[in-house]
Amino acid sequence: xxxxxxxxxxxxxxxxxxxxxxxxxxxxxxxxxxxxxxxxxxxxxxxxxxxxxxxxxxxxxxxxxxxxxxxxxxxxxxxxxxxxxxxxxxxxxxxxxxxxxxxxxxxxxxxxxxxxxxxxxxxxxxxxxxxxxxxxxxxxxxxxxxxxxxxxxxxxxxxxxxxxxxxxxxxxxxxxxxxxxxxxxxxxxxxxxxxxxxxxxxxxxxxxxxxxxxxxxxxxxxxxxxxxxxxxxxxxxxxxxxxxxxxxxxxxxxxxxxxxxxxxxxxxxxxxxxxx
Amino acid sequence: xxxxxxxxxxxxxxxxxxxxxxxxxxxxxxxxxxxxxxxxxxxxxxxxxxxxxxxxxxxxxxxxxxxxxxxxxxxxxxxxxxxxxxxxxxxxxxxxxxxxxxxxxxxxxxxxxxxxxxxxxxxxxxxxxxxxxxxxxxxxxxxxxxxxxxxxxxxxxxxxxxxxxxxxxxxxxxxxxxxxxxxxxxxxxxxxxxxxxxxxxxxxxxxxxxxxxxxxxxxxxxxxxxxxxxxxxxxxxxxxxxxxxxxxxxxxxxxxxxxxxxxxxxxxxxxxxxxxxxxxxxxxxxxxxxxxxxxxxxxxx
Numbered sequence: 001x002x003x004x005x006x007x008x009x010x011x012x013x014x015x016x017x018x019x020x021x022x023x024x025x026x027x028x029x030x031x032x033x034x035x036x037x038x039x040x041x042x043x044x045x046x047x048x049x050x051x052x053x054x055x056x057x058x059x060x061x062x063x064x065x066x067x068x069x070x071x072x073x074x075x076x077x078x079x080x081x082x083x084x085x086x087x088x089x090x091x092x093x094x095x096x097x098x099x100x101x102x103x104x105x106x107x108x109x110x111x112x113x114x115x116x117x118x119x120x121x122x123x124x125x126x127x128x129x130x131x132x133x134x135x136x137x138x139x140x141x142x143x144x145x146x147x148x149x150x151x152x153x154x155x156x157x158x159x160x161x162x163x164x165x166x167x168x169x170x171x172x173x174x175x176x177x178x179x180x181x182x183x184x185x186x187x188x189x190x191x192x193x194x195x196x197x198x199x200x201x202x203x204x205x206x207x208x209x210x211x212x213x214x215x216x217x218x219x220x221x222x223x224x225x226x227x228x229x230x231x232x233x234x235x236x237x238x239x240x241x242x243x244x245x246x247x248x249x250x251x252x253x254x255x256x257x258x259x260x261x262x263x264x265x266x267x268x269x270x271x272x273x274x275x276x
Numbered sequence: 277x278x279x280x281x282x283x284x285x286x287x288x289x290x291x292x293x294x295x296x297x298x299x300x301x302x303x304x305x306x307x308x309x310x311x312x313x314x315x316x317x318x319x320x321x322x323x324x325x326x327x328x329x330x331x332x333x334x335x336x337x338x339x340x341x342x343x344x345x346x347x348x349x350x351x352x353x354x355x356x357x358x359x360x361x362x363x364x365x366x367x368x369x370x371x372x373x374x375x376x377x378x379x380x381x382x383x384x385x386x387x388x389x390x391x392x393x394x395x396x397x398x399x400x401x402x403x404x405x406x407x408x409x410x411x412x413x414x415x416x417x418x419x420x421x422x423x424x425x426x427x428x429x430x431x432x433x434x435x436x437x438x439x440x441x442x443x444x445x446x447x448x449x450x451x452x453x454x455x456x457x458x459x460x461x462x463x464x465x466x467x468x469x470x471x472x473x474x475x476x477x478x479x480x481x482x483x484x485x486x487x488x489x490x491x492x493x494x495x496x497x498x499x500x501x502x503x504x505x506x507x508x509x510x511x512x513x514x515x516x517x518x519x520x521x522x523x524x525x526x527x528x529x530x531x532x533x534x535x536x537x538x539x540x541x542x543x544x545x546x547x548x549x550x551x552x553x554x555x556x557x558x559x560x561x562x563x564x565x566x567x568x569x570x571x572x573x574x575x576x577x
Binding site: 008012015016020108112121123148150181182210230241251252263 | 281283284286287288290291292294295297298299300301302303304305306309364365368369371373375376379381382383384385386388389390391392393396397398400401406407408411442447450451454474495499503505506509510526529533534543546547550553554557558561
């Protein structure tokens, strides 16, 4: 009995270790080779870079031919602004849906939850027409507004669930003290901080990683996001392995950093969104 | 009679306005466009004629049915590879061996990367010019199996599907894991005392209790797959080569409404393709909501 338990544990480790290698090695291979010279990338792709073979040529090509600082800044502005808007407007709407009984409460929540399952991408023809008529094509605002609209449904849904759990007594006490409803909303926010964190974490990566809307709404050189910029660069330099490997490595870093910082909120957010 | 409460409106308005203006209105506008077409006299209402053209006229129907068939294969591969392996990994992680959370973090890493990046990583690795896949296969004595998998009509679609499985497996894994760890330990302990093997415990106790999650994972896979685009675009280009062997609805939609090379942009037919995709996705979601979720009994622990 004890013995079979032991072998089960060994088997579990072996299987998880094998899959972890499959998940991680391709990524490591890219990062590793981005620091090697062209010869060694091809002659010995699995070797670690050494004193002789270490090279930053790929990164030099990258910085001399593309405006990656600008692309990075664009991605940052778009992601940060969209997230701020999503959190603000969704928490307000969720507060109203959780706090008050009114005639259109159920209807409003149903209306807002259509977007959880229907991908916003299917309205692209309409979105492009709208942005053309607002003169927002090749303007970062077009992306910010679309990503905010895309993030609202799930954010409202998750935040409403958590806002309902805030005890009524607290809010009623504040009301007796003469606080306005806006003030009470503001006081509720810190109490649902974990939920706000989860919404932030699950909304962040789809915005940062998107290619579709930057490609269609903001393909100009001045408004390219990092992913679109990397995609265009890699398409153009497809045969310059050093440069493509460098571009990939730089593009891998930001989401991995965000993931390491927000992994707890992200995991909680994924499960909260799907289970509830 | 209560007085009108302005603050409710103030709280709801920003979210409802942004969501309506940039999601619901464009979706409706797109559906309306799909029922119109342009003529010498401007835009006129044509009913479902665009849809009939898409289904029947060779010029549209051939690429459309090709993309739909490829997309279905893409989805089936996710259902038979991604979700069962994701479940297996979750079941292993749920055993809480030492280091589980490290394994979980590592296995989830590809999921957080951009599809574009993942596509390029595999494009390089599978490129015969670099020869990574050849030397790996040679090291296990299977050098003969090496092929430019992304470049052959017969293998491109399956290869891309497996790349997508490699990337997205983290999502079913997380969802299954979250469901598995909520099952009370007592239930399993009782079975173990009665001498049940881990295999029996999994199929008799754990699996029936996570059926609701199986449904969620299936519908998320369905919606994600019938809306996919980036992986194919990044690795194979908008023409979804070789010879459209990896064309799916997303890439077909892109070429149709945005135009590509010799094909002029056509917002009316583009909106029609989007209309069909919407119909497919809604059908999947409704089957899930009414065919699956309603039949499940809710279990309280």
